[in-house]
Each structure stands twice: as C-alpha cells, then as structure tokens.
Amino acid sequence: MSRKFVLRAAAITAASALVCVGAANSASAHVTVSSPDAKPGGYAKLVFRVPSESDTASTTKLVVSLPKDRPFSSVGAQVKDGWKVVKTTEKLPAPVKVGDVTLTEAITTVTWTAAAGGVPPNDFDEFALSVGRIAEGVDSLNFPAVQTYSDGEVVKWEEIAKDGADKPEHPAPSLKLTTAITPVAATTDAEDEGGTDTLARVLGGAGLVLGLIGLSLGLRAGRGKATS
Structure with a gap:
C-alpha cells in the first residue's frame, strides 16, 4: 500500500469526522425537553434545555406552551436566580377530566425572563417544570417554545414533526413517555x-x-x- 494512498484515506476519514461532529452540534442546538420520570397517569419533572445559537447575543426570554387538549392539573416552575417566571392561566375550550379532577381552566404557558445577562452566546441553560397528572392514553407530548435573544431575534420552536417527513428546521420540543414493563x-x-x-x-x-x-x-x- 502506497504512502500516498494512506494519506488520502486519512484525509477522507478526518473530513467525514468533521461532518459528523458538525451535524451532531446542529442537531443538539435545538430547544429540547426531557424527563427522568414522565409516564401516563403520573407526575413528572420536565427539563427544557435551551442553547444560545449566537456568537454575540444572549437568550433573555423563553416561553413554553403546555398542551391544552391534555392539560395538567398542577404546574410548578423552577425558581432560578436572575430569572423571573410567570405562569399564565387560560380558560379551556371545553372541560377536561384529568384523573379525579375536571378542569375548566389550566396553566397554558410558562415564561422565564432574564433580569440581567441571560444565557450567554454559545452556552446553554436548563429550565424545569413539575407537572401532573399526565393524561392516560398518550405516548408523547409537544411543547412549542419561543426563544428571544438580547439583539431582538425571536426563534419559534413550534413545528411538529410528521411521520415519514423530513425533520423540520425548528421542531417543537417533543417528549416521549415511558410505560411500565408488564x-x-x-x-x-x-x-x-x-x-x-x-x-x-x-x-x-x-x-x-x-x-x-x-x-x-x-x-x-x-x-x-x-x-x-
């Protein structure tokens, strides 16, 4: 095997690795939601990871929308130093029974606003909610979010991914629910x-x-x- 061939193969491998790293960084730059304990019929901690995709601007505001068709009977927001949190209650289009409770209104949005600073450029922070009960008979929940930067840019993470279609450019944070092993x-x-x-x-x-x-x-x- 010639030295020229070995060098060319090494260059191709290195370029492929850089492409993979770039793709991973791009995919992880979205606003996402995860949970260590979310399952139908239970209470859960929801963690929203918010990266600042800017070299110069900080994230200063995050608005998360909660499901209106599957409302939560209780919503507790994480208290964060340097951030003001506001929960907005809205009347539901029709009463919804959640467990033993029938809801006519529910918290539909939670807003975190930075008092100063915010999430610095190219860094990330996490914002948590404690919610429940989660409705029975569902396997996933979507949480559209709006991210505002210090330079005035607004990014709406609200596109719902569809089966068989390409992944949207600004997907809404989506949470897959776990189920107990029978x-x-x-x-x-x-x-x-x-x-x-x-x-x-x-x-x-x-x-x-x-x-x-x-x-x-x-x-x-x-x-x-x-x-x-």
Whole structure:
C-alpha cells in the first residue's frame, strides 16, 4: 500500500469526522425537553434545555406552551436566580377530566425572563417544570417554545414533526413517555435469555467435541510419522 494512498484515506476519514461532529452540534442546538420520570397517569419533572445559537447575543426570554387538549392539573416552575417566571392561566375550550379532577381552566404557558445577562452566546441553560397528572392514553407530548435573544431575534420552536417527513428546521420540543414493563414482557425476556443460554451451551459443547476430534487426528498423524 502506497504512502500516498494512506494519506488520502486519512484525509477522507478526518473530513467525514468533521461532518459528523458538525451535524451532531446542529442537531443538539435545538430547544429540547426531557424527563427522568414522565409516564401516563403520573407526575413528572420536565427539563427544557435551551442553547444560545449566537456568537454575540444572549437568550433573555423563553416561553413554553403546555398542551391544552391534555392539560395538567398542577404546574410548578423552577425558581432560578436572575430569572423571573410567570405562569399564565387560560380558560379551556371545553372541560377536561384529568384523573379525579375536571378542569375548566389550566396553566397554558410558562415564561422565564432574564433580569440581567441571560444565557450567554454559545452556552446553554436548563429550565424545569413539575407537572401532573399526565393524561392516560398518550405516548408523547409537544411543547412549542419561543426563544428571544438580547439583539431582538425571536426563534419559534413550534413545528411538529410528521411521520415519514423530513425533520423540520425548528421542531417543537417533543417528549416521549415511558410505560411500565408488564409481567408478560418480563416473562418473554426471561424465556429469551433462557433460549440464548441454551444455545450458547450447545455451541460450546459442539466446539469442545470438534476440538477433541482434531486433537485425536493430530495424535494419530504424529504416531503414523513416528512409525514410518
């Protein structure tokens, strides 16, 4: 293999790595939401990660919209030094039953506004909510958000991703809900593990037999040479 070929291959690999890193940075620059404990019928902590995608401006305001068709009966906002938080209550188009409570109004937006500074350029911060109960029968929730910068720029993260379509440029923060593992699923996993263990034993035994056969043939060959 020539030195020229090796250098060219190394250059191609390095360029590919840079492209992958750039794509990862671009994907992680969106406003996103995550939760360590969100599941239907329960209470949860929602964490919104907000990056400042600017070299010169800071994020000074974040407005998060909560689902009106699946409203929360309670919403608690994280208290953050240097930020003012306001929860806006709105009358619902129609009463919604959440657990044992029927809601006619609910908190529909939460706004964090920086008293000074904000999220510096090319940095990020996290904003948390404690919400509940989460409606039954849903597997995901969307939280459209509006991000405002110190230079006046406003970015709306409110496009809903559709199945089979390209990922939107400004997707709304979306949260996938977890579900409890049922005994049936646990039993299936145990059976799978048992089947895998049995297969491993069979293959191991077959390998041992083949090894013994090979050893026997080797010994016979050696004896044949010694006799001759």
